[in-house]
Amino acid sequence: MAKLVECIPNFSEGRNLEVVEKIVDTLRGREGVKLLDYSSDADHNRSVVTVIGEPEKLQEAIIDMAEKVYKNIDMTKHEGGHPRMGALDVVPFVPISDVTMEECIEIANKVGKAIGDRFNIPVYLYEKAAKKKTRENLAKVRKGQYEGFFEKIKDPDWKPDYGPEEVNVKGGCVAVGARVPLVAFNVNLGTDNIEIADKIAKIVRHIGGGLRFVKAMGVKLEDRNIVQVSMNLVNYEKTAVYRAFEMIKMEAKRYGVPVIGSEVIGLVPMASLIQCAEYYLQIENFSMDQILEKRIME
Amino acid sequence: MAKLVECIPNFSEGRNLEVVEKIVDTLRGREGVKLLDYSSDADHNRSVVTVIGEPEKLQEAIIDMAEKVYKNIDMTKHEGGHPRMGALDVVPFVPISDVTMEECIEIANKVGKAIGDRFNIPVYLYEKAAKKKTRENLAKVRKGQYEGFFEKIKDPDWKPDYGPEEVNVKGGCVAVGARVPLVAFNVNLGTDNIEIADKIAKIVRHIGGGLRFVKAMGVKLEDRNIVQVSMNLVNYEKTAVYRAFEMIKMEAKRYGVPVIGSEVIGLVPMASLIQCAEYYLQIENFSMDQILEKRIME
Numbered sequence: 001m002a003k004l005v006e007c008i009p010n011f012s013e014g015r016n017l018e019v020v021e022k023i024v025d026t027l028r029g030r031e032g033v034k035l036l037d038y039s040s041d042a043d044h045n046r047s048v049v050t051v052i053g054e055p056e057k058l059q060e061a062i063i064d065m066a067e068k069v070y071k072n073i074d075m076t077k078h079e080g081g082h083p084r085m086g087a088l089d090v091v092p093f094v095p096i097s098d099v100t101m102e103e104c105i106e107i108a109n110k111v112g113k114a115i116g117d118r119f120n121i122p123v124y125l126y127e128k129a130a131k132k133k134t135r136e137n138l139a140k141v142r143k144g145q146y147e148g149f150f151e152k153i154k155d156p157d158w159k160p161d162y163g164p165e166e167v168n169v170k171g172g173c174v175a176v177g178a179r180v181p182l183v184a185f186n187v188n189l190g191t192d193n194i195e196i197a198d199k200i201a202k203i204v205r206h207i208g209g210g211l212r213f214v215k216a217m218g219v220k221l222e223d224r225n226i227v228q229v230s231m232n233l234v235n236y237e238k239t240a241v242y243r244a245f246e247m248i249k250m251e252a253k254r255y256g257v258p259v260i261g262s263e264v265i266g267l268v269p270m271a272s273l274i275q276c277a278e279y280y281l282q283i284e285n286f287s288m289d290q291i292l293e294k295r296i297m298e
Numbered sequence: 299m300a301k302l303v304e305c306i307p308n309f310s311e312g313r314n315l316e317v318v319e320k321i322v323d324t325l326r327g328r329e330g331v332k333l334l335d336y337s338s339d340a341d342h343n344r345s346v347v348t349v350i351g352e353p354e355k356l357q358e359a360i361i362d363m364a365e366k367v368y369k370n371i372d373m374t375k376h377e378g379g380h381p382r383m384g385a386l387d388v389v390p391f392v393p394i395s396d397v398t399m400e401e402c403i404e405i406a407n408k409v410g411k412a413i414g415d416r417f418n419i420p421v422y423l424y425e426k427a428a429k430k431k432t433r434e435n436l437a438k439v440r441k442g443q444y445e446g447f448f449e450k451i452k453d454p455d456w457k458p459d460y461g462p463e464e465v466n467v468k469g470g471c472v473a474v475g476a477r478v479p480l481v482a483f484n485v486n487l488g489t490d491n492i493e494i495a496d497k498i499a500k501i502v503r504h505i506g507g508g509l510r511f512v513k514a515m516g517v518k519l520e521d522r523n524i525v526q527v528s529m530n531l532v533n534y535e536k537t538a539v540y541r542a543f544e545m546i547k548m549e550a551k552r553y554g555v556p557v558i559g560s561e562v563i564g565l566v567p568m569a570s571l572i573q574c575a576e577y578y579l580q581i582e583n584f585s586m587d588q589i590l591e592k593r594i595m596e
Binding site: 006036037096181188241242245259260261262263264266267268269270273274276277278280281282283284285286290291292293294295 | 304332334350394395479486539540543557558559560561562564565566567568571572574575576578579580581582583584587588589590591592593
C-alpha cells in the first residue's frame with residue numbers, strides 16, 4: 001500500500017456554500033489525492049474537510065486550497081460560534097498508512113513555510129509539530145482568536161514559526177500541525193441553557209481536571225434551540241469515546257438535563273466506535289481481527 | 299472497491315486432517331480469492347471454512363473445492379455428531395461489499411447447477427436462494443440427513459433444484475444458498491443455574507415469541523462454572539445485537555442474575571457492532587461512510 005497521510009483542514013466559512021464549493025474543488029480530480037468528506041456548519045460558520053493522499057501530492061493540494069481560502073474569505077467580516085484564528089484555521093496532518101509521525105511533522109513544516117511565504121500569513125506549528133512546548137495545545141495557540149492576535153503576535157513568546165510577524169488582516173493566522181487521528185464528537189443536551197453545556201465542558205475536559213485527551217466547549221445550536229458539549233477526543237485509544245459520553249451524562253444529571261443525542265463529525269477510525277460496542281455489550285476477549293472488513297483489507 | 303462475496307462451505311470431514319488440508323488447499327493462492335479461516339471438529343466430524351472473493355473467482359474456487367470434496371469423502375463411511383446431508387454439506391453465499399442479495403442468489407444457482415451437472419449430486423437451494431417456501435429453512439431441508447434422503451428424494455416435494463433425482467451414494471446431497479451475514483453472540487450470566495439460561499433463551503428467541511431473527515439456547519460453561527445464552531443472530535440488520543443483549547439483561551433481572559460478559563464468536567461484519575455504538579452513544583444521522591477504513595477501501 002502507498003504511503004498515506006490524512007489532512008483535515010478547517011476553514012472559516014460555513015454559510016456561503018458557493019464559496020465552500022470553490023475551496024473544496026481544489027482538492028478534486030487530483031492524482032494521488034482523494035477528497036473523502038467535507039461538511040459545513042452554519043452556526044459555527046466553518047467547514048471541515050477530510051482528504052487523504054500521498055505525502056507530496058497532498059502537500060501541493062493543500063497549498064492550492066489555501067490559496068483559494070485566502071482569495072475568498074475575509075476575516076474582518078467573519079462571525080460564528082467556533083473559535084478561530086484565521087480564514088484557514090487549522091491544518092493537521094495525520095499518519096494513516098506506512099508513514100511516521102516524523103514525516104507528518106516534516107509535511108507540516110513544508111506546508112507552513114509555503115503558506116507563510118506565498119500568502120503572507122503568520123503560521124504557528126502545533127501539537128506534534130510544535131517547536132515550543134507552549135504551542136502543543138491548539139486551544140492555547142488559538143487563544144484570543146483572530147481578533148486577539150493583533151496584540152498576541154507582538155508577544156515574543158508568540159512570534160510565528162513561519163510567515164510575517166504581523167497578522168494578515170483579511171486572512172488572520174493559521175495553525176499547521178501533525179497529530180494522531182482525532183474523533184470529533186458532540187453530545188446534545190435537552191436544554192437551551194448554554195451555561196450548563198459550558199459547565200459540563202469545563203468538567204469533562206483535560207484542563208478542567210477531566211479526561212486527559214478531551215478538549216471540550218459548550219456550543220448553542222440555534223436552529224434546534226438546544227446546547228451541546230462539543231468535543232475533540234485527541235487520543236481515542238487512551239480516552240475512549242464512551243468514557244467521555246458517560247461522564248457528560250453523569251454531570252448532566254445534576255442539572256436534571258437529559259442527553260438527547262450525539263454527533264460524530266466527519267470521519268472516524270473504526271476502532272473508536274468498535275471500542276464502544278465492546279464496552280456496552282461487555283464483550284470479552286474481542287480482537288479487531290474478528291471484523292470481517294478488516295480481514296479483507298489485509 | 300471490488301465486489302465481495304463471502305462463502306462458508308461446510309464439509310463432512312473433521313478427523314482426517316490430511317484430507318481437510320487437501321480440500322482447503324484448493325482455496326489457497328488464487329487471485330481474487332482469500333481464505334480467511336477454517337476449523338475442524340472431530341466430534342462433529344466436520345469442517346467449516348470461511349473464504350471471500352470476487353463473485354466469479356469465488357464461484358470457480360468453490361467448484362474446484364467441491365471436486366476435491368467428492369474425490370476424498372465417502373458418505374457411506376461417515377459418522378459424526380452434526381446433522382449432514384452430504385460430503386459437501388452446505389454452501390451459503392453472503393453479500394459483503396457492493397453486492398446485492400440477488401447477485402448472491404444468482405451465484406448460488408450457478409454453483410448449484412455446476413455441482414449437479416459435473417459431480418452428479420442432487421442440489422437443494424435454501425434460504426434466500428430457495429425456490430420454494432419449504433426450502434428456506436436449512437433444518438427442514440436437511441431433515442432425514444444423508445441416510446434419509448434415499449427415501450425423501452422420491453417425494454415430489456423434495457425433487458432437487460439441480461442435478462440427478464437420485465442420491466449420489468458416495469457424495470450424498472448438498473444445500474447451496476444465499477443468506478445475510480450471521481453473528482454468533484453469547485451472553486454470560488453470573489450463575490451456574492442452567493435452567494435460568496434456558497428460560498431466557500426460550501424467551502428471547504423467535505420460536506418462543508421473542509425477537510424475529512434470534513436463535514438461542516442455554517449452555518453451561520463447565521470450566522468457568524457459569525451459564526450462557528448462546529445465540530445466532532441471523533439478520534443483524536433487522537434484529538440488532540444490542541437489542542438481543544438488552545433483552546437478556548432485562549429478563550436476567552427477574553432472577554437477580556447479572557450479565558457478566560459476552561462473546562463474539564468468529565468473524566462479524568463491522569456494521570453489526572458499529573450499530574451498537576450508535577445506539578448506546580445515541581449518535582444522530584451516522585453514516586457508515588464516516589468510517590475512515592471504509593472510505594479508504596473504496
